[in-house]
Amino acid sequence: xxxxxxxxxxxxxxxxxxxxxxxxxxxxxxxxxxxxxxxxxxxxxxxxxxxxxxxxxxxxxxxxxxxxxxxxxxxxxxxxxxxxxxxxxxxxxxxxxxxxxxxxxxxxxxxxxxxxxxxxxxxxxxxxxxxxxxxxxxxxxxxxxxxxxxxxxxxxxxxxxxxxxxxxxxxxxxxxxxxxxxxxxxxxxxxxxxxxxxxxxxxxxxxxxxxxxxxxxxxxxxxxxxxxxxxxxxxxxxxxxxxxxxxxxxxxxxxxxxxxxxxxxxxxxxxxxxxxxxxxxxxxxxxxxxxxxxxxxxxxxxxxxxxxxxxxxxxxxxxxxxxxxxxxx
Ligand SMILES: [Zn+2]
Numbered sequence: 001x002x003x004x005x006x007x008x009x010x011x012x013x014x015x016x017x018x019x020x021x022x023x024x025x026x027x028x029x030x031x032x033x034x035x036x037x038x039x040x041x042x043x044x045x046x047x048x049x050x051x052x053x054x055x056x057x058x059x060x061x062x063x064x065x066x067x068x069x070x071x072x073x074x075x076x077x078x079x080x081x082x083x084x085x086x087x088x089x090x091x092x093x094x095x096x097x098x099x100x101x102x103x104x105x106x107x108x109x110x111x112x113x114x115x116x117x118x119x120x121x122x123x124x125x126x127x128x129x130x131x132x133x134x135x136x137x138x139x140x141x142x143x144x145x146x147x148x149x150x151x152x153x154x155x156x157x158x159x160x161x162x163x164x165x166x167x168x169x170x171x172x173x174x175x176x177x178x179x180x181x182x183x184x185x186x187x188x189x190x191x192x193x194x195x196x197x198x199x200x201x202x203x204x205x206x207x208x209x210x211x212x213x214x215x216x217x218x219x220x221x222x223x224x225x226x227x228x229x230x231x232x233x234x235x236x237x238x239x240x241x242x243x244x245x246x247x248x249x250x251x252x253x254x255x256x257x258x259x260x261x262x263x264x265x266x267x268x269x270x271x272x273x274x275x276x277x278x279x280x281x282x283x284x285x286x287x288x289x290x291x292x293x294x295x296x297x298x299x300x301x302x303x304x305x306x307x308x309x310x311x312x313x314x315x316x317x318x319x320x321x322x323x324x325x326x327x328x329x
């Protein structure tokens with residue numbers, strides 16, 4: 001079963017989250033494999049998407065925010081796009097667009113960052129938006145400060161969190177065909193950051209980056225976690241092995257009904273809105289060509305079919321106006 005575990009290091013400004021997605025991740029892969037159009041992912045793409053699923057789940061569980069967290073990689077190689085969305089209730093969906101050959105041992109840059117044009121975006125989309133409110137989006141490149149290509153998604157996201165939150169973060173991510181798992185260790189903002197001296201505290205917090213000895217010690221321990229351990233060991237064993245000398249307080253884990261689970265937010269209404277956006281001329285030309293409009297959801301594989309009558313209805317005025325009576329009561 002999928003699970004999320006949060007914990008604090010007693011008396012230290014450091015917190016952690018460990019996630020393991022099993023059934024939710026297997027369901028994402030199963031739907032992709034059974035979709036006739038695209039078929040199963042090449043292994044390196046599967047593992048990248050799994051790491052993204054683990055990372056997005058970690059980030060959603062680590063913020064106080066009532067909305068969806070969307071992690072996207074826009075690639076300039078054979079992987080054009082990889083997307084993961086995690087809802088506040090940990091409904092997860094994910095998909096990737098692959099155009100071209102991906103070698104069995106392809107690196108991150110060979111998939112998405114051939115010419116250093118690849119990008120990673122993190123979007124926070126509130127469930128209820130004020131009029132005119134845009135989702136918050138942060139974008140980071142896939143290279144480091146020396147312009148060296150990053151070969152680990154974890155390094156890309158650590159960079160993002162340092163930039164956006166000014167918080168030291170260590171991520172360990174791993175995925176295979178059955179498990180997508182991740183460990184996040186983060187330095188907490190200095191005590192008092194909730195007070196009114198906002199700007200001063202943020203200056204002090206910046207000064208703290210990289211120098212907190214407790215965080216540094218725990219981060220080094222966390223980074224010794226091997227891919228195989230993260231994928232195969234249970235959470236208790238991982239935490240005991242890594243942090244047996246530390247004193248940890250664990251919170252009630254998210255398991256069972258509240259655990260991460262596969263869930264797609266697509267609907268016939270949303271697809272109708274998309275067709276409306278295409279415009280009546282484009283819709284009519286698709287119908288003239290193939291007799292209907294069929295739109296498949298990239299995330300869950302459901303196909304939405306609109307015959308000519310359904311399609312015409314999309315373009316009728318939606319004012320709640322009752323059509324003229326035909327005379328039949
Ligand atoms: Zn869907």
